[in-house]
Amino acid sequence: MFNFLKKAIESFTKKAETKSKPESAVSAPQPSAKTEQPKELQKLEKKLGFLETVTKVITETKIAGEYFDKIFAALELELLQNNVAAEIVEKIRVKLREDLVGKSLKRGQVADIIKSDLRDMILYALEGPKPVDLIIAAKETKPLVILFVGVNGVGKTTSIAKTAAYLQKNGISCVLAASDTFRAASIEQLQAHADKLKVEMIKHNYGADPAAVAFDAVKHARARNIDVVLIDTAGRQHSNVDLMAELEKIKRVAKPNLTILSVDSLTGNDAVEQARLFNDKIGIDASIISKVDADEKGGTVISVVQATQKPILFIGTGQRYEDFEKFAPEKFVSKIFG
Numbered sequence: 001m002f003n004f005l006k007k008a009i010e011s012f013t014k015k016a017e018t019k020s021k022p023e024s025a026v027s028a029p030q031p032s033a034k035t036e037q038p039k040e041l042q043k044l045e046k047k048l049g050f051l052e053t054v055t056k057v058i059t060e061t062k063i064a065g066e067y068f069d070k071i072f073a074a075l076e077l078e079l080l081q082n083n084v085a086a087e088i089v090e091k092i093r094v095k096l097r098e099d100l101v102g103k104s105l106k107r108g109q110v111a112d113i114i115k116s117d118l119r120d121m122i123l124y125a126l127e128g129p130k131p132v133d134l135i136i137a138a139k140e141t142k143p144l145v146i147l148f149v150g151v152n153g154v155g156k157t158t159s160i161a162k163t164a165a166y167l168q169k170n171g172i173s174c175v176l177a178a179s180d181t182f183r184a185a186s187i188e189q190l191q192a193h194a195d196k197l198k199v200e201m202i203k204h205n206y207g208a209d210p211a212a213v214a215f216d217a218v219k220h221a222r223a224r225n226i227d228v229v230l231i232d233t234a235g236r237q238h239s240n241v242d243l244m245a246e247l248e249k250i251k252r253v254a255k256p257n258l259t260i261l262s263v264d265s266l267t268g269n270d271a272v273e274q275a276r277l278f279n280d281k282i283g284i285d286a287s288i289i290s291k292v293d294a295d296e297k298g299g300t301v302i303s304v305v306q307a308t309q310k311p312i313l314f315i316g317t318g319q320r321y322e323d324f325e326k327f328a329p330e331k332f333v334s335k336i337f338g
Ligand code: GDP
Pocket: 151, 152, 153, 154, 155, 156, 157, 158, 159, 235, 289, 290, 291, 292, 293, 294, 315, 316, 317, 318, 319, 323
């Protein structure tokens, strides 16, 4: 998983170390004849002796600004192609430039510096506000109402079922609200999970008002002393205006304590666009990113946090209920860097 960075780092380092000029040659005028040594080098040689000079020239490099820009272009492309948001790439560029350009660097140091800079910048980008702990929140607020939003196919229903399974495992009861009354088979799909998990589900007919379904589920939770209400919603893509109006209404009626955006790691830039849109229009508190197991790139996770400035609650790492991990930035960054 996420081996793109390894390749990018190796290629950047190779270019930086093999093509950048030896330190002593940077400020010295270029020799006119092939055999002639730069004056600086001659002076250095006299002072240090031949062996030491050679070692120094071979092992120390200084990367000039122009050359840095040239080799960074390839790393930049690699990061962008792997869905790392442009803002983060720019921050990485500034930091690397500061740490590499014009510095005397020993061989091997370049790789260490870019690894540690990338790690720091990515971790910094991921460590936003801490996500709420659902178990603690469920104990403090009864019922805790959670609204799930996101476009179709991103793994929203699966994430709702995984959340229910996670809560159940921790002794928290829940009820599902089938508020996607728009997409054919959505109610049956959620019902199948409810049956498997043995949790109750509140449903109306297709075409019914989704806000009314959510309202009934909250009422049901209050009456039955159920800890958490998980509301599924429609995710039609073709008419965002209707969808956003519908979600706003559900929000007004069900008054969720948390609104969670579901996004698909594999959709890259689309996921980032969706994150921006839902965050701007509806307001989200956190995201759940599914299909991270199938994502070789990994940049989506970083970019969604950057775009929303909201934490990631869980990542989906497979199709089973237990393939659901609390998102831990440190662990994620360690995975990226192997
Ligand atoms: P929805 O339309 O947003 O409700 O999406 P679904 O929950 O129906 O998920 C769409 C597909 O993605 C299904 O085949 C799921 O099994 C699959 N899926 C969901 N989450 C994950 C995940 O974390 N990893 C993998 N590999 N597949 C997932």
